[in-house]
Amino acid sequence: MNQWHDTSLPIKERAAALLADLTLEEKAHQLGSHWPSPKNRVDDLEGNVAPMEDALNQSGDLNAEAAVGLGQITRNYGTAPVTPEEGIAQLRDLQAFVVERSPHGIPAVVHEECLTGFTANGATVYPAAIAWGATFDPGIVEEMAHAIGDDMATLGVHQGLSPLLDVVRDYRWGRVEETIGEDPYLVGTLGAAYVQGLQEAGIDATLKHFAGYSASRAGRNHAPISIGPREFEDVILQPFEIAVREGGAASVMNSYSDIDGVPAGASRELLTGILRDRWGFDGLVVSDYWAVSFLHMMHRISEGPADSARLALEAGLDVELPGTACYGSVVDLVRDGRLDESVVDTSVQRVLEQKIRLGLLDPDWSSEAQGAPVDLDSPRNREIARRLAEESIVLVANDGVLPLAVAKVALLGPCAAEPRTFMGCYSFPNHVLVRYPDAPLGVEVPSLEQALRAELGGAEIRYEQGCPILAEDRSQIPAAVEAAKAADVAVLTVGDLAGLFGKGTSGEGCDAVDLRLPGVQAELVEAVLATGTPTVLVIVSGRPYSVGAFADRCAAIVQAFMPGEEGGPAIAGVLSGRVNPSGHLPVGLPDHPGGQPGTYLAPSLAWNSDGISNLDPRPRYPFGHGISYTTFDLSDLRLSSEEIDVTGSVEVRATVTNTGDRAGAEVVQLYATDELAQVVRPLKELIGYLKVSLEPGESRTVIFDVHSDRLSFTGLELKRVVEPGTHVLSVGRSSEDRPLSARLTLTGETRIVPEGRQLLTPARLG
Structure with a gap:
């Protein structure tokens, strides 16, 4: 041998x-x-x-x-x-x-x-x-x-x-x-x-x-x-x-x-x-x-x-x-x-x-x-796809119109009847099958229209496209307006269709000039909102789009980031209330279409600059944001020590309580702010998180183990350091909603952090 x-x-x-x-x-x-x-x-x-x-x-x-x-x-x-x-x-x-x-x-x-x-x-x-x-x-x-x-x-x-x-x-x-x-x-x-x-x-x-x-x-x-x-x-x-x-x-x-x-x-x-x-x-x-x-x-x-x-x-x-x-x-x-x-x-x-x-x-x-026949879309796969889709839907805003409990629904917009909007640019249907227009999708992908009709049962649903995703065709907007006027609630779907190299509105080579909705979709939104009918804006997209022009006039906003083949049922489940949404934004939703594109990892001069610039870069809805059909309270923040050495660790505890009347899940987020550093640092940065499922009235303690390495950064001499000084550790529901905070003082001399540092913040339930 x-x-x-x-x-x-x-x-x-x-x-x-x-x-x-x-x-x-x-x-x-x-x-x-x-x-x-x-x-x-x-x-x-x-x-x-x-x-x-x-x-x-x-x-x-x-x-x-x-x-x-x-x-x-x-x-x-x-x-x-x-x-x-x-x-x-x-x-x-x-x-x-x-x-x-x-x-x-x-x-x-x-x-x-x-x-x-x-x-x-x-x-x-x-x-x-x-x-x-x-x-x-x-x-x-x-x-x-x-x-x-x-x-x-x-x-x-x-x-x-x-x-x-x-x-x-x-x-x-x-x-x-x-x-x-x-x-x-x-x-x-x-x-x-x-x-x-x-x-x-x-x-x-x-x-x-x-x-x-x-x-x-x-x-x-x-x-x-x-x-x-x-x-x-x-x-x-x-x-x-x-x-x-x-x-x-x-x-x-x-x-x-x-x-x-x-x-x-x-x-x-x-x-x-x-x-x-x-x-x-x-x-x-x-x-x-x-x-x-x-x-x-x-x-x-x-x-x-x-x-x-x-x-x-x-x-x-x-x-x-x-x-x-x-x-x-x-x-x-x-x-x-x-x-x-x-x-x-x-x-x-x-x-x-x-x-x-x-x-x-x-x-x-x-x-x-090498190779054996296999069901590539097995029941196991679809069940995972369903759960992941449901967990990913973000309820951004809600004045109480959701869950839907009405007789007449106007389902509007270009993403409601096109299931390919649920799929990314590297999905087989959008990546390959677009070149074979006569070929079937190969997998069952219910549209939102199909899913919502099945979800709401006896409700009267009228669908109107309103406009295409990208083409500047306004001819269908009047029909969408009439449908909205005749309905108790308008569910308006807007967003993307993924493609390659300019063949879509999102995906590889499909870059955007600004963050306005593609095509004339913004005009459709304005026309529907002008009817006065309570409107649920459902954004199905691969990137965040500017929502500042609409946010105050929408009854609710739901963000679905290309939720896959089970996306239609997942969105419909959130709209009906069968699914209690638990997604949180992995990117902020911008307030206006230009003047950014900064992310939440920003120092003072990249954030609101108190009149220094006429452009306010802050998002309308920040990184980490997401609400639910129940409510959660954060309380009792405790540090195992208020002072540690620059080589030490601290245990951070906080209590999360489901204060509502139905089961749900909250993402408890831990942020750090370096109050004084040798180089400019972000105003806050995520250093830990844990998604916690709770029954009504249930409380759990979330424990983060924070090593001082997690507070390190690249210093003046381009070496990673941990400095003595004060950090603010804050716990919240998003990068801008951090109701709990405590000060942690690091003592000793500035430490150069060697390779192999602690990269993670272990999080667990107590």
Whole structure:
């Protein structure tokens, strides 16, 4: 038996033995990938897959890319509407071809997208990541990810390109829907939960986009990043560090963007210095699609494909995706002396370690065993999707009109009858099936109209679209107005339809000029509100939209962040009262459409500046906000000590009580404010949270264990420090509703915090 087949040996030893036996050509092919028939798809897709067809067209054929082996197979299931059986058959053929061509019989890793569920035909479409943030519930995110991983593993997939850990910095960015929110701790903890769930099912999670992508100028996709080192360290990097250190992520994907002129895909400081040397990451770094080619095509820092390959490999980027456009030059680079073979060996070692860990080099592995029929939208999946959707709905405002208890309802707006509005841009229906207009969605997705009719039973419901989501067509507004006038309550749905590169109002490449509702939807809202009929505004969107012009005149506002295939029943359940809403905003809802786009993590001069500027950047509804059909009281804040050393810890206790008449859940949030620091600090930042379910009249004590590391920041000398001084710890229901506060004094000398600091604030019930 070859050493690399001996499962009793350590993974690194097996990989090193195989590496030593590979030729340079074999090594190089382990760093590449193949996307089945991407060239043909470009011809068919009218530019919908990617904005730069020149890059996509560089992908080679299988004979060349897998001549003596292959690193990865790209999106076998996620590119066209194949059935699971068809995908299984194709994958078996591909793997057999790869193994036969490889002198050492090395199979390829198979990767797929899985941000809103397995991006495959007929697979469950879960809520978008921004909806995970609204749950404030790591447990259900982990459960969802495990279910996604189970389905992928059954079909022979090994790696998932998720979760996205970019922190929202500009609400206009099209990919806000793919983020978990605007707070790095929320993003990091929910992202780590996703990683753990997916990897428990045997699928390698891939953190993306490392790093800074969401901080692009003006919220434009792929735009440069102008960001200071403290913001980069304390906001942008924090979720990735949590997911690496606490979540154990197996893979990382680079960002397309350049940071102060250095593209992430060519940054050794980022991909090696921070990720590996500082954080101890020992997994695989893969490129975002065509990111290596972009080094010469977009960033213009290399002479061509070979030079781009050299820069990326020397930075620490191990595998090129989705095809082998640049890494096909590796052999020539080494033989010409432009690239040291040891650099190649380092990346190939990591590739082989991944393959061994995934079982691809075990003696009993066979391409015939890869994939088995499975129900990709099983009752278990749908039940998880339902619960997650219900937990994610945010009741923003309510004057008592909800729950609905009326005879006549006018259901209005473009999101009421179009179920695709519930799904993110990386859901299979919005990502792939839009190119196949005659194909069914593949999963059952009740519209809100269907769900509300079923939910309200005998109520009289009249539906009028009012206007399209994006087109400037006002012809249907009068019918919506008449329906509203004749009803007891108007339920008005507005928002987004996700797409790619300008084909939608939200999603990759669908960036916004400002935060007005798309198209003429704002005119529809104004027309309905002018009728005087009590109006429930239901926003189904991937980004927050300005609500200041409407808020005071709406009877209620409900925010649904792309709640997935069970979104219709979930929203209808909230409207009827069957579901007691427990979601909280992972992003603020802006007051006006411009003048921001700051998030709640703001210092004094970025907040209300007391007349210094005529623009008030404060949101109408802040990060963390959400109300319920019951009421909650927070009381009895206690610190285990009012004074700790700069190396110490404190226990923070508070009591939460359900003071209403029905069961519900409240998100208890812990914030910290640094009263005096050597650099400018945010007015408040979330350092802990816990979602607590309570029966009427029930009280529970929430306990946060706060280590002094959780009060650290990047100081004047660009080192992480904990300073002596006073912090205000506050407990509340949102970033702006913090009724309990206490002062904590740190004593001693300023402490430089070493790598491996305490990243989490454990929270529990007492």
